[in-house]
Amino acid sequence: MANVRIDENGVAKGVVFEHTAPAVHRSSVTAADGSDPGASSAGVDTAGYEAVDFDLDVTLGGTDPLVEVAPIYFDTTADAWFKGESAFFTASGRYRVRAEARGAITYLKVVALTGTSPTLDLDAWASLT
Numbered sequence: 001m002a003n004v005r006i007d008e009n010g011v012a013k014g015v016v017f018e019h020t021a022p023a024v025h026r027s028s029v030t031a032a033d034g035s036d037p038g039a040s041s042a043g044v045d046t047a048g049y050e051a052v053d054f055d056l057d058v059t060l061g062g063t064d065p066l067v068e069v070a071p072i073y074f075d076t077t078a079d080a081w082f083k084g085e086s087a088f089f090t091a092s093g094r095y096r097v098r099a100e101a102r103g104a105i106t107y108l109k110v111v112a113l114t115g116t117s118p119t120l121d122l123d124a125w126a127s128l129t
Contacts, residue, residue: 071099
């Protein structure tokens with residue numbers, strides 16, 4: 001039998017849209033990540049959900065700054081992280097990056113920070129749908 005979600009009364013749910021409250025995922029990030037996280041516990045466990053929304057508050061400085069972020073997914077069989085599709089930002093602002101996680105442990109990685117004397121301040125919150 002397929003994995004069925006059950007409501008508080010023990011009744012199988014049909015197709016529903018559920019959204020969790022945002023929780024801090026990363027705070028005060030000022031540089032690109034040098035490597036993948038050492039443990040899967042750093043990621044967001046999306047078991048039972050299709051996607052994770054990362055809400056970002058990005059402050060960029062310097063000349064022609066560009067920040068690249070990407071969701072990475074932990075594969076327990078391979079015991080390794082795999083990179084998803086990147087998003088690129090060239091201006092300060094608030095952005096949403098949606099990652100189709102389908103139950104995987106997911107982490108938002110800062111892949112690159114480029115430009116002339118670029119500066120970065122990034123905060124990320126995660127919510128599940």
